[in-house]
Amino acid sequence: MENFAIPARPIVARMTEAAAADPARTVAFQGAPGANSHVAALEAFPDGLPLPCFDFADAIDAVKDGRADCAIIPIENSLHGRVADIHFLLPESGLVITGEHFLPIRHALMGTGPRDGIRKAMSHPQALGQCRHWLKAHGIDPVSYPDTAGAAALVAELADPKIAALAPPAAAALYGLDLLDVDIADADHNTTRFVTLARGGKPALGDGDWMTTLIFEVHNVPAALYKAMGGFATNGVNMTKLESYQRNGSFAATEFYADVVGKPGDANLDRALAELGFHSKWLRVLGTYPQARKRG
Helix, strand or coil, rough: CCCCCCCHHHHHHHHHHHHHHHHHHHHEEECCCCHHHHHHHHHHCCCEEEEEECCHHHHHHHCCCCCCCEEEEEEEEECEEEEEEEEEEHHCCCEEEEEEEEEECCCCCECCCHHCCCHHHHEEEHHHCCHHHHHHCCEEEEEECHHHHHHHHHHHHCCCCCCEEEEECCCHHHHCCCEEECCCCCHHHHHEEEEEEEECCCCCCCCCCCEEEEEEECCCCHHHHHHHHHHHCCCCCCCHHHHEECCCCCCCCEEEEEECCCCCEHHHHHHHHHHHHHHEEEEEEEEEEECCCCCC
């Protein structure tokens, strides 16, 4: 609680108390009340009880400890790419991806002083990255903060007319700030994809559109990734995302994160996964879930 700025604490306390009374309906999210993750939680779970958590690890721990039924976590943005650290937190969490949600992002500049006097803007690094050209054009220096709405709460606490926050428009009313400008992202298509994490998944049944998320590490030999990917091509499996990342700073072994269309039990995906497993040191499926937005 103490990690949140003072104006956010009473709101966090009320939401935490409500969530504690009904963990089965609770949805953990990272950030202060009013953050984009809060908006996503309300959209994805209209009957849920959003639980604000200061960082991603806290949100994941809330699910692991049984204080929340699930967590909704941003994983990638159409303008600024993947969310930092999430590829490490997901495998380590022991949780299962059970769903996805796409949220159009609309950033607003808010503060306590006039628009022309703003010299610094505080927000989550993702938000700052999504508005970097706009900020540069207006001579405003970006200042990183763990989340968007939390930055708005801190700006309200500081009451410095030269410092503003980038946050969802509704955060201005929540923390008593003035809306100084709206819709300031560098592109109109600005959208963040969230995934839902839970302690266990449900069987992927039915003929609907499914996604499967997996991580793997190929053998450290020439053409290993090329051979591992061959099974997806020959079996007609659409891979919508493939990203590499290094763990432990060794620079000797690369792990991969992938999203593919389909579900285990589909003959073509099963064959592709078997071939991937043959060429990999290890392979782990993080979850299979219905598509929130059709691919292809």
